[in-house]
Structure formats: structure tokens, C-alpha cells
Amino acid sequence: MCRVMQMDSILERSLLYDFYGELLTDRQKKVYQAVVFDDLSPSEVAEEEGISRQGVHDMVRRCEKLLTGYEEKLGLVARFSRTKELVSQIRQQAELFRRTGDRSCVSRIERISMEIGEL
């Protein structure tokens, strides 16, 4: 399938859709979900929607372009992903403290939480 842009993974697509999917029309959402997440073939979706196979391809490409366009403009997936990453570091430090009792873990937690505050 020839794509306007290459999306790295199903995870990246899920994130983009999770964040910006509600800005698509109901029709776009339905077709995009069916092809990308439910793994239906473009032919199946085409038949169900009463449009051509090419129409399905075009709609999926259009949705991808819209979703990546929103991320290019707003960067909220990146911002949120960075936050989650830092929160996961906090959890690791808390677990490390539980195992070792090393108080410097808690200092690190404070520093990381301040970094999140600045995002």
C-alpha cells in the first residue's frame, strides 16, 4: 500500500488516533478504524461503505495526513509521551528505594517531577 507518509508503528498510529481522532469525521473514523485497527481489507471496507477500493485507500491516506498534521502543529503526543516516560522513571526510582532504602532515589524523584512540571 503506497502511503503519503510512513508511520512507524501501530503504536504511533494508535497514539495519534487516540489524541486527534475526534477531529476526523464519523465516516473517516469508521473507515480508518476498520482498515488500520480492525485489519479489514480495503476491499471489504469498500464493499461495506459502498465506495471504491481506491476511495478507501484515499480516505486512509487522508486521515493519516490529517493526524500527522495535527501532531506536527501541536506536538501533544510527543509532550505526553515524554511525560509518561518520566513518570515511568519515577516509578522505577520508587521501586528501587523500596528494595534498597537509598534516599537518593527520592531526590531523583523530586528532580524528575520538577522536569515534568516544566513540560
Place this chain on the structure above:
Amino acid sequence: MCRVMQMDSILERSLLYDFYGELLTDRQKKVYQAVVFDDLSPSEVAEEEGISRQGVHDMVRRCEKLLTGYEEKLGLVARFSRTKELVSQIRQQAELFRRTGDRSCVSRIERISMEIGEL
């Protein structure tokens, strides 16, 4: 000034603009910023932009409607605000631990960080 919808505070407006402002056109951004954040009078902005005072009012209202519409659909300001609130609780628990050495603070940090993971 008659508004289409009441925005609670300059903070709420800043957040909405911070998150979704890039989805406005350059012209909308310029006028909205001038009136809402730089506190210029609609008359001043009207003169500068070569449009009517009413045109400025309408554009500001339109921007507010767009920005709150994006939040109604995507809810990312709310999601991010909740995250920040929980991160601030983590920081408080870390500070409390530093003062008291009470290990239950670190258990609370773990629980809060898991809650953030689920947002």
C-alpha cells in the same frame, strides 16, 4: 463585551491557546493574542488590521469557539492538567519524605505514578 461562551480565566484561555493555538490561522492568532493576551483594545486592533471593531469582536469570539471546541472534542488540556496535578502530589510526597523519612510517602508516590500511567 458579549461573548459566545464564558471563559473562566486568563489561565484557562492561556492553556487552551497553548494547546490548540496552532490550529488557528496566522491572522486569527495575531488578533486573538493582541486582544486577549496583550490587552489591546478592539479599536486599536481594528485600526491596525484594517478591519472593523465588530470584525475584531467576531474574530475573537470565533477563536474562543474554535479553541473550546477542540477541547470539547479532545480533552487534552484536562488530561494534561490532571497529570500536572498528580505530579505536584508526587513532589509534595517526596518533600514530606525528606522532612520526615516516612517510607509510606514513597508508597504513595508509586501509587500516584501508576495512576498517571492510566490517564
